[in-house]
Amino acid sequence: MSTDAVVVGSGPNGLSAAIELARNGRSVTVVEANETIGGGCRSAELTLPGFVHDLCSAFHPMGAASPFFRSLELGSLGLEWIEPPLALAHPLDDGTAIVLSRSLDETARGLGSDGRAWRRLVAQLVQHWPDLATDALGPLIKIPQHPLVLARLGLPGLLSARLLARRAFVTERARALFAGLAAHSMMPLDAPLSASFGLMFAVTTHVASWPIARGGSQRIADALVAKLGSLGGAVMTRTRVRDIRDLDTARAYLFDTTPRQLDRIAGARLSNGYRGRIARFRSGPGVFKLDYALDGPVPWRARDCLRAGTVHLGGTLDEIAESEEDVARGRVPEHPFVLVGQQSLFDRSRAPAGKETLWAYCHVPNGSAVDMTGRIEAQLERFAPGFRDRVLARSAMGPAAIAEHNENYLGGDIGGGESSALQLFGRPVLSFDPYATSARDIFLCSSSTPPGGGVHGMCGYHAARSALRQALR
Numbered sequence: 428m429s430t431d432a433v434v435v436g437s438g439p440n441g442l443s444a445a446i447e448l449a450r451n452g453r454s455v456t457v458v459e460a461n462e463t464i465g466g467g468c469r470s471a472e473l474t475l476p477g478f479v480h481d482l483c484s485a486f487h488p489m490g491a492a493s494p495f496f497r498s499l500e501l502g503s504l505g506l507e508w509i510e511p512p513l514a515l516a517h518p519l520d521d522g523t524a525i526v527l528s529r530s531l532d533e534t535a536r537g538l539g540s541d542g543r544a545w546r547r548l549v550a551q552l553v554q555h556w557p558d559l560a561t562d563a564l565g566p567l568i569k570i571p572q573h574p575l576v577l578a579r580l581g582l583p584g585l586l587s588a589r590l591l592a593r594r595a596f597v598t599e600r601a602r603a604l605f606a607g608l609a610a611h612s613m614m615p616l617d618a619p620l621s622a623s624f625g626l627m628f629a630v631t632t633h634v635a636s637w638p639i640a641r642g643g644s645q646r647i648a649d650a651l652v653a654k655l656g657s658l659g660g661a662v663m664t665r666t667r668v669r670d671i672r673d674l675d676t677a678r679a680y681l682f683d684t685t686p687r688q689l690d691r692i693a694g695a696r697l698s699n700g701y702r703g704r705i706a707r708f709r710s711g712p713g714v715f716k717l718d719y720a721l722d723g724p725v726p727w728r729a730r731d732c733l734r735a736g737t738v739h740l741g742g743t744l745d746e747i748a749e750s751e752e753d754v755a756r757g758r759v760p761e762h763p764f765v766l767v768g769q770q771s772l773f774d775r776s777r778a779p780a781g782k783e784t785l786w787a788y789c790h791v792p793n794g795s796a797v798d799m800t801g802r803i804e805a806q807l808e809r810f811a812p813g814f815r816d817r818v819l820a821r822s823a824m825g826p827a828a829i830a831e832h833n834e835n836y837l838g839g840d841i842g843g844g845e846s847s848a849l850q851l852f853g854r855p856v857l858s859f860d861p862y863a864t865s866a867r868d869i870f871l872c873s874s875s876t877p878p879g880g881g882v883h884g885m886c887g888y889h890a891a892r893s894a895l896r897q898a899l900r
């Protein structure tokens with residue numbers, strides 16, 4: 428059978444690429460190695476019957492703020508975003524929590540004397556989000572359409588997160604909040620550009636909060652597949668692609684994989700020069716993840732935590748920086764920075780009545796085999812004494828198990844590649860069109876291309892535009 432395009436991988440970017448091709452009138456088939464579609468956007472009963480857990484992504488500031496997702500009107504295809512009252516709570520040892528809300532006013536009020544500084548940093552960027560998204564959520568090597576807006580992000584964003592937090596804020600509370608946001612980058616907080624992640628997370632919070640999908644993140648993938656189906660595209664599951672020659676003949680092949688897999692599957696079709704360049708693309712740190720079935724809500728000391736979808740555990744800026752520095756140096760942190768999700772508090776379809784789910788992970792060195800359960804639970808007990816008494820069942824996944832669920836997550840790297848300064852601009856290579864490869868009909872559409880990790884579909888969208896320009900005219 429022959430088709431215009433084959434997409435390898437049904438993650439949010441693979442599906443987005445397929446949708447963009449299909450809505451431009453091209454025939455497209457997606458082939459997926461796993462039994463289930465969605466890649467990093469899936470849900471399953473990992474612990475006990477009736478408890479629905481997000482295998483990977485859970486909170487979707489970028490998904491809800493994504494110009495591409497917004498253009499698809501996924502709400503009419505079954506996707507319902509639920510917005511917890513607070514996007515984020517960040518508890519401290521004094522029994523209080525710093526809170527981040529969609530409302531800039533509420534957030535600024537909570538930050539006290541640093542409220543004005545918070546506004547100064549993000550208010551203009553929030554106001555100009557559509558312009559910022561145009562320039563920041565795609566290839567970074569280009570002439571920006573809105574240079575002044577981009578400079579408001581780019582200039583402070585060039586700094587390390589620690590430096591920006593110390594310069595911008597006078598209180599340890601605001602600094603800790605910013606550190607937790609920047610730590611999503613998995614970069615050391617002393618690395619240049621790590622501040623840009625903190626800023627982007629802060630801005631998207633005020634644009635779209637950190638919503639969850641009713642019923643589980645799987646519903647995002649399901650809605651994308653429904654959209655693709657409505658446009659005539661199809662997905663074939665249980666089809667692991669080992670060699671590009673095994674695929675149906677097509678005018679374009681788009682890979683929702685890392686560059687390393689692309690090379691393994693299609694290396695014979697790529698030039699030696701290009702293969703050499705993608706061979707230098709590095710994986711980032713891994714993650715260790717725990718999912719819990721709980722006998723009730725987490726007994727947080729800071730009550731505000733019960734109003735938040737996400738909770739950041741790690742204490743002060745310096746503590747979080749130390750944890751991320753350990754990971755960058757290949758050491759397992761003794762007191763890891765832990766990202767916690769409380770989906771069932773706001774979506775009763777996730778757990779039986781009176782019970783709760785909990786989602787938690789921390790960063791570890793790539794490929795680490797160390798069991799982090801004890802260290803993660805120590806952080807939970809620090810801010811919620813008695814937590815362990817609520818545990819009915821737990822599922823633990825270290826880097827090897829994470830990679831088993833999704834072969835893109837090499838060594839447990841969930842970001843599609845390290846977020847170093849070089850790899851932010853050269854993702855996976857320095858180019859005006861980083862989606863194109865040396866072969867005219869082969870494209871990369873995964874989070875190993877700009878704008879990188881997260882469920883937003885923008886990598887897939889841009890890759891499809893590149894394919895439409897070059898191979899599918």
Ligand SMILES: Cc1cc2nc3c(=O)[nH]c(=O)nc-3n(C[C@H](O)[C@H](O)[C@H](O)COP(=O)(O)OP(=O)(O)OC[C@H]3O[C@@H](n4cnc5c(N)ncnc54)[C@H](O)[C@@H]3O)c2cc1C
Pocket residue numbers: 435436437438439440441442458459460461464465466467468482483484485486487488489490666667668669683684688692714716788829832833834835836841842843872873874875879880881882883886
């Ligand atoms: C624990 C965890 C927590 C996360 N939390 C969040 C979050 O809260 N919010 C957020 O926005 N993001 C989060 N992410 C990141 C997010 O899931 C990814 O950035 C996103 O899924 C990347 O999308 P993608 O389409 O590029 O690739 P993926 O989603 O990884 O999809 C790739 C697909 O390709 C398939 N594939 C690979 N090789 C082959 C092959 N040879 N043949 C056929 N199919 C193949 C895979 O099976 C997979 O289905 C998290 C990830 C993890 C693991």
